[in-house]
Amino acid sequence: xxxxxxxxxxxxxxxxxxxxxxxxxxxxxxxxxxxxxxxxxxxxxxxxxxxxxxxxxxxxxxxxxxxxxxxxxxxxxxxxxxxxxxxxxxxxxxxxxxxxxxxxxxxxxxxxxxxxxxxxxxxxxxxxxxxxxxxxxxxxxxxxxxxxxxxxxxxxxxxxxxxxxxxxxxxxxxxxxxxxxxxxxxxxxxxxxx
Numbered sequence: 001x002x003x004x005x006x007x008x009x010x011x012x013x014x015x016x017x018x019x020x021x022x023x024x025x026x027x028x029x030x031x032x033x034x035x036x037x038x039x040x041x042x043x044x045x046x047x048x049x050x051x052x053x054x055x056x057x058x059x060x061x062x063x064x065x066x067x068x069x070x071x072x073x074x075x076x077x078x079x080x081x082x083x084x085x086x087x088x089x090x091x092x093x094x095x096x097x098x099x100x101x102x103x104x105x106x107x108x109x110x111x112x113x114x115x116x117x118x119x120x121x122x123x124x125x126x127x128x129x130x131x132x133x134x135x136x137x138x139x140x141x142x143x144x145x146x147x148x149x150x151x152x153x154x155x156x157x158x159x160x161x162x163x164x165x166x167x168x169x170x171x172x173x174x175x176x177x178x179x180x181x182x183x184x185x186x187x188x189x190x191x192x193x194x
Contacts, residue, residue, distance in 0.1 A: 004068055005075040007084060012064055015116060018052045019060050029053055033112035034095050037103040041112070047099065051091040053114040063116045066154070070127045077130065086126065087119050089182060090175045094118020097174030113168045118175035124151045125179035151176070 004012075022028045034050035035041040054060035075083040095118060102110055128151035135144040145153065155172065 003072055005072040005080075007075050007080045008068060008071045011071075011087070012068065015052055015054070015060060015064060019054050022053060029055075029114065030112075033114040034099060035112045036108075036110055037099050038107065047092050047095040048088075050095055050112075050114045051116050051119050054116070055114055059115055063120055066120055067116065067123065070123050074123060074126055074130065086122065086179070086182060090122025090126075090178045091116065091119030093178030094122065094171040094175035097177065098168055098171040101170055113171060115168075117168065118171040120175065121155070121172040122175035122179035124154055125176040126183055127151070129180070129183045 018028070018032065022032075030041065032046070032049040032053040034046040035043075054063065071083070071087075074086070078086070095113070098113060098118070128148045132146065132148035134147045136147055136150055137144055155176070
């Protein structure tokens, strides 16, 4: 069903392995999650580690499902090194934006953040920018939609389905914003393939 590329497979294995470790020892979640800047639990390395930890089976399942749906095409298009740079940059960038905005505008609020969603929204934004007119088939309802519209649809669905208020929408936005900046820069530097 999916054509999983080598780096995407490796990243999925890392995410699943860390999720299993989290379920064996809950302390892993405390150390890997991105805590608010200024919190006694905050450490700078968490801008990297948070994106490999997840909050439950549904969380990791839907993140990895979306990841395997879009990421392999970008990896094939860019190659492993460029894709890995992009994935890490959007994930770290999402965490930094989330942490800094919360530190300055909502100090003392919120708990830890975790999950690959920031990087995933970077991948969705990239997919929509690199392959804007590629038609994708929705699962429900089963209708075709262009990639450039899928980005907004997925963002809207996530926002509307968040009944608990626990989804880090700012991290999603941060990942998409970092992706937009990177892709725009690559486009300006290389008029052909970016």
